Each structure stands twice: as structure tokens, then as C-alpha cells.
Amino acid sequence: MIKKLSIVALLFAVIGSAVFWVLTLPNNMQPNELAAFPDGDADAGETMFWAGGCASCHAAKGATGDAKLVLSGGVELKTPFGTFYAPNLSQDQQNGIGGWSLGQFANAMKRGVSPQGEHYYPAFPYTSYTRMTDKDVADLYAYIKTLPKDATSSKPHEIGFPFNIRRGLGLWKKLYLDSAPVIAVEDGNAQLVRGRYLVEGPAHCGACHTPRNLIGGPDIKKWLAGGPAAEGTGSIPNITAHASGLGGWSAEEIADSLKTGFTPEFDSFGSSMADVQENMAKLSDEDRAAIAVYLKTIPAVESSVKN
Ligand code: HEC
Ligand code: HEC
Structure with missing residues (x-):
């Protein structure tokens, strides 16, 4: 009897983790969606850069003027789940995103998924950026490409169990990552x-x-x-x-x-x-x-x- 029960329990655990595995899979953009991306225009992308407040988190803390264009990262974000540090977003190949393709950038911005296929924490406001048009994402990518390199390495986040398991964010994203508008308004306006x-x-x-x-x-x-x-x-x-x-x-x-x-x-x-x-x-x-x-x-x- 005990043996039978433990087999059932084991079975449930296996099914449970298989369900968890499937439910938390990263939802990358498909190659055909990425192929449809327009070419970016860096000048237009500058507007998106300021509208999106990228420098507020990704420039060094307290940076002003042109220093805001050096996206060395480091701004600390305290939340009930722990402390996040905005990573280096400069064009440095090693420590920044200098080596990223437009597709990798778009998957981060619109799907909250890293080039390694991991989920990002929503401290990076991709639950809003997911509503950006492909054109605006491509323009922003082109603009960020014009910004300087910086070799500062990104700081690891300070978050405890279970929030340190990125995979679990897949469930959270099922509930809260939605590119549809929040408020219905007249299309004509x-x-x-x-x-x-x-x-x-x-x-x-x-x-x-x-x-x-x-x-x-x-x-x-x-x-x-x-x-x-x-x-x-x-x-x-x-x-x-x-x-x-x-x-x-x-x-x-x-x-x-x-x-x-x-x-x-x-x-x-x-x-x-x-x-x-x-x-x-x-x-x-x-x-x-x-x-x-x-x-x-x-x-x-x-x-x-x-x-
Ligand atoms: C990073 C967090 C953050 C974001 C993003 C943000 N706000 Fe705010 N906002 C605040 C805080 C904090 C205050 C209170 C400021 C103060 O105490 O002076 C505030 C205050 C305001 C106020 C003044 C309200 C009052 O009663 O005095 C307005 C208007 C406002 N925000 C509009 C906006 C708009 C529009 C956006 C988007 C473009 C926005 N905010 C995005 C944090 C934010
Ligand atoms: C409120 C702070 C905040 C703002 C504003 C913000 N980010 Fe971030 N960003 C983060 C954090 C925190 C992470 C790390 C997320 C993680 O590790 O899961 C991140 C990660 C990223 C990454 C992934 C970098 C990597 O090395 O994997 C990209 C790309 C990115 N942000 C682009 C942008 C762009 C472009 C903007 C402006 C449109 C922007 N972010 C605005 C906080 C922010």
C-alpha cells in the first residue's frame, strides 16, 4: 500500500514538474516575426530612449547630462522581493549588449526573454515595453547602437528563494505579460x-x-x-x-x-x-x-x- 502511494506521489511529482516545465517555457518571437521587423532609424529611436527612461535605470546612479548616455548599469531597485541592479546596457561586447542582434533585443523588450532563453524579472518594465511597436523597438535598438561602450560588469541581483528561480517567472508572465491595451479608447481619436x-x-x-x-x-x-x-x-x-x-x-x-x-x-x-x-x-x-x-x-x- 505504502509502495503504491509513493508511486502515485512520484507520478504526481513527475506530472507536476512536467506541467511546470511546459507552463514556464520562454515564449520567444518566431524567426518569421523577427524577419518582419523594419530597419531601425537611430534618430527616431532617441525619442523612444527618453520616453522609455532607459538611462534612468541603466546609466550610473546620479548620472547627469552626457553621462546619461553611458549605460554602465548599476542603479539599485529595492522591491519586496529583493534588490535588483540594472545591468550594463552599453555597446561593450563582454559586459554590455554590444554583441546582441535586433532579434535578441526585441525578445528582451517584448517577451522578457534573454538570449540564453531565461525569463527577465519585471523590475525591467517589459510588461509595458511589450506594447511597443516593432518599428519603435527597431529604432531604439539603432539608437542604443550609437551610444558608447563601458566595461563595468553588471552586479548580480540580491533576491532570496523562491524568487531567485527565474524559471518560475514563466507562470507570473502567463498572468501579467499582455501586449493588449489596458484601457479601451475610441480608435478614431x-x-x-x-x-x-x-x-x-x-x-x-x-x-x-x-x-x-x-x-x-x-x-x-x-x-x-x-x-x-x-x-x-x-x-x-x-x-x-x-x-x-x-x-x-x-x-x-x-x-x-x-x-x-x-x-x-x-x-x-x-x-x-x-x-x-x-x-x-x-x-x-x-x-x-x-x-x-x-x-x-x-x-x-x-x-x-x-x-
Ligand atoms: C519611476 C517611477 C515613476 C514613473 C515611471 C512615473 N512616475 Fe509619476 N510620480 C512618481 C513619484 C514618486 C511621484 C511623486 C513625486 C513627488 O513626490 O514630488 C510622481 C508624481 C507624478 C505627478 C504629480 C502628481 C501630484 O499629485 O503631484 C504626475 C502628474 C505624474 N507623476 C505623472 C506621470 C506620468 C504621466 C508618467 C509616465 C510618463 C509617470 N508619472 C511615470 C513616480 C513615477
Ligand atoms: C525601472 C528600471 C529599468 C528601466 C526604466 C529599464 N530597465 Fe532595462 N533592465 C532593468 C533591470 C532590473 C534588468 C535586469 C532584469 C533581469 O535580470 O531579469 C534590465 C534588463 C534589461 C535588458 C537585458 C540586459 C541583459 O544583459 O540581459 C535589456 C536589453 C534592457 N533592460 C533594455 C532596456 C531598455 C531599452 C530600456 C528603455 C526603453 C530599459 N531597459 C529600461 C531595469 C530597467
Whole structure:
């Protein structure tokens, strides 16, 4: 009897790990999808570089001016799961991504999969970048190719069991990696569609402004409604049009604040938003206006934390 039971248990364990294996397989782009990628244009890619905030994490901590273009990595990201370090993203062959093909870059950005076929942690906001168009990814790749090499080696993350097992992220991605838009908007409104694209895609505003559940998945019902900060202290404000968020700001005021760094009350943006704003200042007036219109259009949700 005992023997029979242990055989059954063993069988379940084998089936269980086979299911785990299949469910957590990396979902790479197929060669035909990659072959359809357009050629990148480095000038256009610069806009995506700032919209995407790549330098905020991948340049050295505290870098300003041209030093932001040296993507040596090292910025530390504290989360409830441990501390992540943004890796070297420079053109160095050994320590950076100088040797990567466009296909490898696209799989990282849109599927969260490394050239070795491992899952990336969503501390790298690919759950937003997955919504980027192939053209914008190709342009961004072309732009990053023009940036300098740096030989700094990437720091290993500091995360404990079970989160240190990358394979398990495959299950998480089944739940939360989705390239479909979050908010339905009228297709005919080009400004709104552009604003949605920037906010939900490259600019990844939701990565900070949408609260997360216990396993780090975004709480879509509270899309952009703010919540506790990931690093465990302080909170992130609501940027929906609810009275507890940006209800009192006009679309022009929102667009203006992203350009100048001053809120309508002449406060300046603090903490990580100061850096986001510097990036937003590099976009066009049209793009900032589109972001503002989207924020004023999406469902107004009450804050779960006090601003
Ligand atoms: C919020 C911080 C953050 C931002 C913003 C960010 N990244 Fe990253 N990125 C990370 C982290 C953390 C990792 C490591 C993920 C891992 O090890 O699983 C990473 C990994 C990567 C990798 C894989 C590198 C490797 O050596 O395997 C690529 C490629 C990448 N990021 C590109 C970008 C690009 C392009 C942008 C801008 C559009 C960007 N990242 C913006 C945090 C960030
Ligand atoms: C890296 C995290 C992060 C990202 C990404 C981010 N924000 Fe913020 N944002 C913050 C923090 C933190 C604050 C609070 C700043 C402060 O305390 O001054 C903030 C504040 C704001 C405010 C001011 C709200 C108020 O009530 O004063 C606006 C508007 C805003 N963000 C818009 C955006 C938009 C639009 C995006 C996407 C383009 C974005 N943020 C992306 C972290 C982020």
C-alpha cells in the first residue's frame, strides 16, 4: 500500500514538474516575426530612449547630462522581493549588449526573454515595453547602437528563494505579460491613441503609478490610481482624474508640468518623478499633450493612499 502511494506521489511529482516545465517555457518571437521587423532609424529611436527612461535605470546612479548616455548599469531597485541592479546596457561586447542582434533585443523588450532563453524579472518594465511597436523597438535598438561602450560588469541581483528561480517567472508572465491595451479608447481619436501608447507602452507610467498585488502583479482596477511605493517607504500619487488625483489639473497643466517640472501649485517633482520629468521634457509638445489627454480620459479612481 505504502509502495503504491509513493508511486502515485512520484507520478504526481513527475506530472507536476512536467506541467511546470511546459507552463514556464520562454515564449520567444518566431524567426518569421523577427524577419518582419523594419530597419531601425537611430534618430527616431532617441525619442523612444527618453520616453522609455532607459538611462534612468541603466546609466550610473546620479548620472547627469552626457553621462546619461553611458549605460554602465548599476542603479539599485529595492522591491519586496529583493534588490535588483540594472545591468550594463552599453555597446561593450563582454559586459554590455554590444554583441546582441535586433532579434535578441526585441525578445528582451517584448517577451522578457534573454538570449540564453531565461525569463527577465519585471523590475525591467517589459510588461509595458511589450506594447511597443516593432518599428519603435527597431529604432531604439539603432539608437542604443550609437551610444558608447563601458566595461563595468553588471552586479548580480540580491533576491532570496523562491524568487531567485527565474524559471518560475514563466507562470507570473502567463498572468501579467499582455501586449493588449489596458484601457479601451475610441480608435478614431489619434491624440488619445497616441497618449495611450506612450503611457501604457514605452513611458511605463503604470510601473510606478499602478498599485501591485502580493505577487507584484498590477491591480488593473486601480490603473494609475497610486499606492505604496515599491521600495517600501512612501507612496506614489494618483494620476487619474479623480479628486484624490489630478482632478484639479487641466490637461494643459499636466502637459506643462511634464515639460517644466512644476506642478500647478509651483511645487517641483521629487524623488523618481524628477528623473521621469527630465525624460518627458525631451518629448515633443504633441506627445506630452497626448499623455495629458489620456490621463484625463481614463476612469477616475479614488486613491488607496493619501497623496
Ligand atoms: C525601472 C528600471 C529599468 C528601466 C526604466 C529599464 N530597465 Fe532595462 N533592465 C532593468 C533591470 C532590473 C534588468 C535586469 C532584469 C533581469 O535580470 O531579469 C534590465 C534588463 C534589461 C535588458 C537585458 C540586459 C541583459 O544583459 O540581459 C535589456 C536589453 C534592457 N533592460 C533594455 C532596456 C531598455 C531599452 C530600456 C528603455 C526603453 C530599459 N531597459 C529600461 C531595469 C530597467
Ligand atoms: C519611476 C517611477 C515613476 C514613473 C515611471 C512615473 N512616475 Fe509619476 N510620480 C512618481 C513619484 C514618486 C511621484 C511623486 C513625486 C513627488 O513626490 O514630488 C510622481 C508624481 C507624478 C505627478 C504629480 C502628481 C501630484 O499629485 O503631484 C504626475 C502628474 C505624474 N507623476 C505623472 C506621470 C506620468 C504621466 C508618467 C509616465 C510618463 C509617470 N508619472 C511615470 C513616480 C513615477
